[in-house]
Amino acid sequence: MNIGLYYGSETGNSEMLCEDIAAELGDGFICDIQSLADVEPAALDTGWFYIFVTSTYGNGDLPSTALPFEEALTTGKPDLTGLRFAIFGLGDQVFAETFNHGSKKLMEMLVAQGAQQVGERGLHDASGFEMPEDIALPWVRDIMDLIAADKAA
Numbered sequence: 001m002n003i004g005l006y007y008g009s010e011t012g013n014s015e016m017l018c019e020d021i022a023a024e025l026g027d028g029f030i031c032d033i034q035s036l037a038d039v040e041p042a043a044l045d046t047g048w049f050y051i052f053v054t055s056t057y058g059n060g061d062l063p064s065t066a067l068p069f070e071e072a073l074t075t076g077k078p079d080l081t082g083l084r085f086a087i088f089g090l091g092d093q094v095f096a097e098t099f100n101h102g103s104k105k106l107m108e109m110l111v112a113q114g115a116q117q118v119g120e121r122g123l124h125d126a127s128g129f130e131m132p133e134d135i136a137l138p139w140v141r142d143i144m145d146l147i148a149a150d151k152a153a
């Protein structure tokens with residue numbers, strides 16, 4: 001299965017996490033890791049599975065590298081029916097009012113265009129004691145179990 005691991009990042013944490021997730025998925029998958037800056041929503045393929053990893057900046061916004069993707073989603077309104085994705089957010093509870101709003105925003109925009117979310121949004125808090133991978137790797141294993149169970153049904 002092809003998996004697109006697409007990140008929105010300012011300081012590299014989300015990109016590093018995509019690399020950790022790809023390593024966790026192992027050889028059974030072909031992983032394509034890209035910045036959302038280089039991805040067109042209309043080019044997403046319903047035959048692939050997508051994992052979006054994004055941080056939050058500003059007033060609960062997506063990082064600047066992900067803003068063109070957001071713009072293309074909201075103005076281009078591509079039909080994403082049949083597209084399956086999971087999403088993991090990196091944020092910081094220091095910003096209590098906008099904690100992880102970037103990943104929430106992206107999740108809601110993808111669903112609004114008809115994409116189907118698999119599993120719950122994963123969340124990391126940079127003020128917590130755990131590293132992003134401590135939360136994201138068990139999370140992605142659960143996501144892959146959901147996909148496998150769906151195929152078996």
Ligand SMILES: Cc1cc2nc3c(=O)[nH]c(=O)nc-3n(C[C@H](O)[C@H](O)[C@H](O)COP(=O)(O)O)c2cc1C
Pocket residue numbers: 008009010011012013014015054055056057058059060061063090091092093095098099100101126
């Ligand atoms: C200037 C600045 C603004 C931020 N704003 C928010 C925010 O509004 N909400 C939030 O949950 N996290 C916020 N964060 C935390 C980042 O999302 C978090 O540190 C994340 O791990 C960064 O990941 P990245 O390196 O992939 O960009 C902010 C961080 C900085 C430095």
